[in-house]
Amino acid sequence: MPQNNLNRRSLLRGGGAAAAGAAAVPLLGTSASASAQEPGRGAGQGPTGASNVLTTRDPLIEQRADPLITYPHRGMYYMTGSVPEYDRIVVRGAPTIDGLAHTRESTVWRRPESGRMAGHIWAPELHRIDGRWYIYFAAGDSDDVFRIRMYVLESRAADPREDAWQLRGQVETAWDTFALDATTFEHAGTRYYVWAQEEPGIDTSSNLYIAEMDSPLKIKGDPVRIAVPTEDWETRGFKVNEGAYVVVRNGRVFMTFSASATDANYCVGLLTADARSDLLDPASWTKSPRPVMETDEANSRFGPGHNSFTVAEDGETDVLVYHARSYRGIEGDPLYDPNRHTRVQKLNWYPDGTPALGIPIAEGEPVVRLSPLDSPDSFVRHGEGGRLVVERVGDRVERSQFRIVPGFLDPGRVALRCVDLPEHHVRVSDGSPVVAPYADSDEYGRASGFLRDEGLADRGGVSFRLSEDPHSYLAHREGRLVVERPRSRADRERATFRL
Incomplete structure (x- = not known):
């Protein structure tokens, strides 16, 4: 032959x-x-x-x-x-x-x-x-x-x-x-x-x-x-x-x-x-x-x-x-x-x-993408150095995919886990939300724990309240994910996300 x-x-x-x-x-x-x-x-x-x-x-x-x-x-x-x-x-x-x-x-x-x-x-x-x-x-x-x-x-x-x-x-x-x-x-x-x-x-x-x-x-x-x-x-x-x-x-x-x-x-x-x-x-x-x-x-x-x-x-x-x-x-x-x-x-x-198509995803909780009500064509995604931005995703869709999982210290809290970096979660560091690798510590558990609430706006969605500060929420501000205390209707829209 x-x-x-x-x-x-x-x-x-x-x-x-x-x-x-x-x-x-x-x-x-x-x-x-x-x-x-x-x-x-x-x-x-x-x-x-x-x-x-x-x-x-x-x-x-x-x-x-x-x-x-x-x-x-x-x-x-x-x-x-x-x-x-x-x-x-x-x-x-x-x-x-x-x-x-x-x-x-x-x-x-x-x-x-x-x-x-x-x-x-x-x-x-x-x-x-x-x-x-x-x-x-x-x-x-x-x-x-x-x-x-x-x-x-x-x-x-x-x-x-x-x-x-x-x-x-x-x-x-x-x-x-x-x-x-x-x-x-x-x-x-x-x-x-x-x-x-x-x-x-x-x-x-x-x-x-x-x-x-x-x-x-x-x-x-x-x-x-x-x-x-x-x-x-x-x-x-x-x-x-x-x-x-x-x-x-x-x-x-x-x-x-x-x-x-x-x-x-x-x-x-x-x-x-x-x-x-x-x-x-x-x-x-x-x-x-x-x-x-x-x-x-x-x-x-x-x-x-x-x-x-x-x-x-x-x-x-x-x-x-x-x-x-x-x-x-x-x-x-x-x-x-x-x-x-x-x-x-x-x-x-x-x-x-x-x-x-993104990446082949492992088993676990449903995969979500967070889109703020004030920018419905944009999504939260992680970028260089763990920075969290809000933008239209032009590539690497997996960087805008998260799982809402049980929190590490309190079962009443939730954590936001990255799909493409499954050992990384959203945590608040020095007043700013970032993506950081898991650490077996109480401090990491507190900083990555959120209360999942019904959306603050009157159009549905969900909001994420900080464990340490019941008046502060994850919010969208000028293309970035930040921590804010919503006061106005516009603030509440920025702090409400569609999944």
Whole structure:
């Protein structure tokens, strides 16, 4: 066998999976009634309390990599993903995202005992297209489990968990080479197919391609290459672009994808195209210079990737779905380490309209962002030297994310813990609030303890009163977080925050 095939097998032992969602994923301008019928509902920018609608269960589902949770369809979420045995395709359903954690799981297709598709089964994606369900997946053969090609199943049943699936064959492309991680989306009346493949003559393990679909079973035209792994963060371990997923928002088409080997090097990148552009023109796509999500040591989340998106039960809160391990060290081949778990967290958006995936967040209390009533488009965030500012967050959304946790000295008090620095809390030092690392002392406990009150303003929200001074509150003043004694109505607005 040629050496390049051997290299490809080595790659696949370190990567190979997919991300997915539902038939089409525009997150803007879909009516609530439509969301109950077909996927695609979403909205919800701005400083609402919607982050609390998400489960804090972490992981949501153990040992399910390459997770896809559909948008609600007739009141149900459906989920699929890779199983550690790589021998079958599973689907589970529940009326809530959290319910997916403990609902029954149905095996809807199992690989044959030998021959074609009897090798590794990877990264199923579940899509609702024109009133039918489709599962796109990748499979190897029994005599070569890494001879991965793309296939599709079809079901006319209303519930994708039913035993009604038919194998409709291979989705063929221009080359008979390693191919996987197919996704599909519809935009401006055209349905597209996106996948990862090894192209002859290019020294990479997989690039990203797009083509128009002739039907849910077949592409038409030649593949268009839109991404090749060239950056350092895309070539760690292996040169990989894979696991694409598309979301349309704010006049642009955003395509997340995963890169590098599937150990702690795995990460998420982003391609962006103008929604009015020709998506089959490679020049329409721009790649992010850095990953938009990667390993986070402080939160013990390693190799996040292969994401999809859905919307929370409120119909407004966008949700990021992905997998990650909770440890770095892996014995042997990462492909056979089973503990890539399905996780979910809120998807935020930056003021420029781009998705803010942030860091992979650890388990714990709900994540909140504090937005003062007098500046509703701004958030409290920590900056250099622990300084706390109030501004529109243009990057590093994780610096504006906090958890409201029990105080250290008095259970009636609360503390504000940083999400990206989980050993740091907001404390008052010399009359000013700052972010500081935890210290096992009464002084730190007093300085970081607050009374959580109903908002001082008459428009809801919450306020945080100092433990040591019952008349003083955290407040916004000229782009900074300060301590003040509110006296006027304007003062009370500055000392009241939306979560």
